[in-house]
Amino acid sequence: MEVASSDNVESTKICSHCERAIPSSNIDLHYAHCSRNLVKCKICDDMIPRKYREEHYSSTHAPVSCSLCNETMEREILPVHTGEKCPKRIVTCDYCEFPLPAIDLFEHQEVCGNRTELCHLCNKYIRLREKVAHDATCNGVPAEIPRANREAERDRRRPPPPPPQDFTTRRLVFTIAITGIAILLGSFIFRKPTIIQPK
Numbered sequence: 001m002e003v004a005s006s007d008n009v010e011s012t013k014i015c016s017h018c019e020r021a022i023p024s025s026n027i028d029l030h031y032a033h034c035s036r037n038l039v040k041c042k043i044c045d046d047m048i049p050r051k052y053r054e055e056h057y058s059s060t061h062a063p064v065s066c067s068l069c070n071e072t073m074e075r076e077i078l079p080v081h082t083g084e085k086c087p088k089r090i091v092t093c094d095y096c097e098f099p100l101p102a103i104d105l106f107e108h109q110e111v112c113g114n115r116t117e118l119c120h121l122c123n124k125y126i127r128l129r130e131k132v133a134h135d136a137t138c139n140g141v142p143a144e145i146p147r148a149n150r151e152a153e154r155d156r157r158r159p160p161p162p163p164p165q166d167f168t169t170r171r172l173v174f175t176i177a178i179t180g181i182a183i184l185l186g187s188f189i190f191r192k193p194t195i196i197q198p199k
Helices: 024-037 049-063 078-085 102-112 126-136 149-157 169-190
Strands: 012-014 021-023 038-040 048-049 091-093 099-101 116-118 125-127
Touching: 012 024, 021 024, 024 038, 038 049, 038 169, 048 049, 091 102, 116 126, 125 126
Parallel strands: none
Antiparallel strands: 012 021, 038 048, 091 099, 116 125
16 A cells, blocks of 8 residues: 655555555565564554564563462553452551451451540540541530449549558567467367376
8 A cells, every 4th residue: 555645755655564654665675574573462463573572471461460369360450459459458447547458347347336435525435437427416515424434433532442551570470479379378278188008
């Protein structure tokens, strides 16, 4: 196929191997070089040197494995997979910001979201999963303090018990002496009489 230009520029022909426009005077030389040294990639239609055909495939089109979950996929999908879909990618808990694999997130948040925190405006304990909604509607009116909190407050105001008395060495020696004397007296008082038998 010949392509002519109106500006007296040399006409071009399309190479049947690489499908590029080549000046007509060079088409035979180009075709000989092109067909011998270049090959068209069946996937991306790029013309690549024959000797780099395997390298081109392995670096551009070969399936790759995710380094986290070992799932095999096309190279173009890998960034989306590792960023959004991989079950072993690291994500953080909405409630405690603890980093963990995405596959464990639901179970963790079920437990973590049920923990409670005290709202300092209304003195109610609120589940973490309900905290955002509570904060939006909390009017700051203190609720009745729960019984456990009242008891803790009462215990806090009660004077502390007296410290335990010292058990000094002197007192210990005195106790041992009294005990020894009691044992000695008891052995004399409760002693069995000895019967002397005639010979």
